[in-house]
Amino acid sequence: MEVDNQPIRTCNLQVGGQNYRFGSQLKIPEQEWFVSEVGDFVGKVLSIPSG
Numbered sequence: 001m002e003v004d005n006q007p008i009r010t011c012n013l014q015v016g017g018q019n020y021r022f023g024s025q026l027k028i029p030e031q032e033w034f035v036s037e038v039g040d041f042v043g044k045v046l047s048i049p050s051g
Contacts, residue, residue: 011038
């Protein structure tokens with residue numbers, strides 16, 4: 001899986017002052033599944049009307 005012609009290697013989650021990096025040890029099919037799931041989730045969150 002690529003974004004802007006660059007391979008996705010890890011995911012960085014920022015919670016407060018903490019950074020969590022994960023995903024680099026996943027096999028290619030697992031990485032593709034993970035990126036798809038995160039993309040679906042973000043798309044749903046961004047489509048929720050605020051207020």
